[in-house]
Amino acid sequence: MGGDLLLTGGRIFRGLGGGFAEALLLRDGKVAAVGARADVEAAAAPGTRRIDLAGRAAIPAFNEAHMHLLPYGLGLVQANLRPDDGVKTLDELLSRLRAAAARTPKGEWVVGRGYDHLVLDIGRHPTAEELQAAAPEHPVYIVRTCGHMGVASTAALKRAGIGHNTPDPQGGAIERKGGALTGLLQERAQGLLKQAIPEPSEDMMVAAIERAGRDLAARGFASASDMNVGMTAGMAEIAAYRRALAEGRLMQRMWQVLAGNPEGIAAEAWEAGLRPDHRHDMLAWGAVKTFADGSAGGLTAAFFEPYLASAGGGTGILCFTEEEQHALLAKYHRQGWQLDIHAIGDAAIEQILSGMEAAGTPDMPVLGRRHRIEHCGFLNADQRRRMKAHGIIPVPQPTFIYEFGEVYLKVLGMERSAASYPMRTWLEEGHNPPGSSDSPVCTVDPFVGLYAMLTRQTVKGTVIGPDQRLTIEEAVHCYTWCGAHSQFAEDRRGTLEVGMQADVAVLSADIFALEPEAVRTTQADLTLRGGEAIFDRHGALMAEAAQ
16 A cells, blocks of 8 residues: 555654654655644645544654564463463462363473462462373473573473483573472573473464564554574574565564574574674564573572572572673674673673673774663663773663562562663663563563653552653653664664654554553554554554545
8 A cells, every 4th residue: 555644633753852743744665754734744745645643642663672572472372371461379370271281182282471470379489290280181381471480390391301310501490399390490491391392383483473563563563573583493483584574474673683592593593694684674683692690580680799588599590601601792793793682680791791891802893883781680880881881782671660570679679679770870871772571571562661661660559769760752762763773773763754764653642641550551553664554453544545
């Protein structure tokens, strides 16, 4: 459906530096004019299609800078165990697993995602025996909301060959109590279990990519990411994405990050000829990811100071020695990849930051490479200073404060929690932090992310670090331009200025005039990618075409 498209009748957010416009004209996939209504209408061609915003706001389409799109799409047909979907008791969790087992052929895997043991009424992880009793004819594996640990049923442990005497892998832990397995597998120990789960077929993966993409389009996203390609099905994931693109089933402009741990596919992909490609509009293979630590809620994020004694103490888990991690970072830096490295606790951030600094050489400096520290939740002022000096970008998930804030308070206390994910400080210091969700770890809903940046409130309403709140304009800037900047695409998208890509989200209300609680329940009514609708809640463009 070609031709000009004119949007009027509501506020149009051009970007943090451009403010608001009265009208927006899109032509040939780009912004042709923006500004005062009379001026923009004068630039429109005869027969221009029109969208009346009717008081709603239009913004640059959201950019999901850190998520796992393929796993999210696969997870949409797995057992949903998330607290925000009602799983707050052990009975409800087991009930959902029984229901999943009832629709799964005997002997096949039942997989669930999203439980939080600190929210469950039992205040602990389920056990292998409890999962076994819920689905005695199936191997079962459930993954905690953070993705850094999970619980396997007795049958699943047996299927994977994990016994009471199986040694802990480096950077991982197999929990035992009284010498017996509990079923809990942490960090890299999950790999022992996942290798026993059959990989999805290419057809299943392409369907999952499309399923996830349509879900994101319905939320206002025209750009997204897959932050650990190869974690589910190895090199076959690259083929699945390429096929999705070829068949027109790729909904978002994708920033792809290869799994770079030794068990990942980065080395194999390099040998197969895959190279960094920042400029491909729909499928950019731009970065490599390794892991430095785990999650704060799972007590595996690595800190210098221990967790609260009441939470069990300890300082978390570093996935690799400093020598091993630094060698990986230097290798991928020399190959030309952007480094998108998972680090949450300050000890893990230090390992990664020092490794990035050491990777630079006179002919290949770090500055300008836009290396990223993913999550980057708990850092100090010196680490921020060094990141800024080297152009290293923090890529946080403000939704963590909303969904996990109460857990942070339990395991780290208020002072350390209040200093986490310092969005205002980062923005004021010029770090350009993108908004993102780490979905399926947290909800992919960008309006929850905006709400978290506006309020710093948890799901229970506790305010954590109010000095780090942002304005709505700043929050949208993080979820649009900052995401594009982290992917070397700010010259093409992230604002609605002349010549930029016509990636636009029309919202169900004017979020710039709403109270934060109303922002949280806002929706996207229309999502355009290159001026073409990839989501149209009310059929607005179809109605225009029929006139």
